Amino acid sequence: MIEYGLLASVDERDVVHVQSLLTQLSKNAPVHSLKSLREVMRSHMIFVARDTRDAHHPIIGMATLVIIRQLVGVRGRVEDVVVDEAYRRHGVARMLMQNLHRQAIMGGVPLLALSVRAENDAAGELYRSLGYNKGHLEIYTIDLSKS
Numbered sequence: 004m005i006e007y008g009l010l011a012s013v014d015e016r017d018v019v020h021v022q023s024l025l026t027q028l029s030k031n032a033p034v035h036s037l038k039s040l041r042e043v044m045r046s047h048m049i050f051v052a053r054d055t056r057d058a059h060h061p062i063i064g065m066a067t068l069v070i071i072r073q074l075v076g077v078r079g080r081v082e083d084v085v086v087d088e089a090y091r092r093h094g095v096a097r098m099l100m101q102n103l104h105r106q107a108i109m110g111g112v113p114l115l116a117l118s119v120r121a122e123n124d125a126a127g128e129l130y131r132s133l134g135y136n137k138g139h140l141e142i143y144t145i146d147l148s149k150s
C-alpha cells in the first residue's frame with residue numbers, strides 16, 4: 004500500500020530515499036545530509052509517498068510546496084516533483100499533487116506556479132491533467148558560480 008503525507012521528521016534512511024529521488028530528478032542534484040534536509044524542511048513542505056509494503060517504508064515519491072509571502076501577495080511554488088521509476092504510472096504523482104493542492108488551499112495560496120522543461124512530456128501531461136495552464140512568463144537564470 005502507498006501512504007501519502009507531509010514529511011514531518013526524517014532519519015538517515017529517509018535521506019537516502021530522498022537522495023535517490025533527487026538523482027532521478029536532476030543529474031546536478033546536491034548531496035543532502037540529515038542536517039541539510041532538515042534545513043530545507045523548515046521552509047518547504049515536502050509531500051511524500053511511502054511504500055508501506057516494504058519493511059523500511061521507503062519514500063518512493065515526493066512533491067514540494069513553497070509558500071512565499073510577497074509584497075504582491077501570497078504565492079505558491081511547486082518544486083521537486085518526482086516518483087521512483089519503479090512506481091511510475093500508478094497515480095502516485097497525481098495523489099501527491101492533490102495533497103499539495105489541498106495544503107495550498109488551506110494555507111490561503113490563490114495561485115501555484117511551477118517550471119517544467121518543454122521536452123518533459125510526462126510532467127507536462129501530468130500538470131495539464133491536473134488543470135495547470137501554460138503561462139506566458141519567461142524564466143531567466145544566471146550562473147553566479149562563474150562570477
Ligand SMILES: CC(C)(COP(=O)(O)OP(=O)(O)OC[C@H]1O[C@@H](n2cnc3c(N)ncnc32)[C@H](O)[C@@H]1OP(=O)(O)O)[C@@H](O)C(=O)NCCC(=O)NCCS
Nearest residue numbers: 084085086091092093094095096097119125126128129132
Ligand atoms: C512526471 C512524473 C512525476 C509522473 O509521475 P507518475 O507517478 O508516474 O504520474 P501518475 O501516474 O500520477 O500520472 C498522472 C498523469 O500524468 C500523465 N503522465 C504521467 N506519466 C506520463 C508519461 N510517461 N507519458 C504521458 N503522460 C504521463 C498522465 O496524464 C497520467 O494520467 P493517466 O495515467 O491516467 O494517463 C514521473 O514521470 C517522474 O518522476 N519523472 C522524472 C522527474 C520529473 O520529470 N519530474 C517533473 C519535474 S517538472
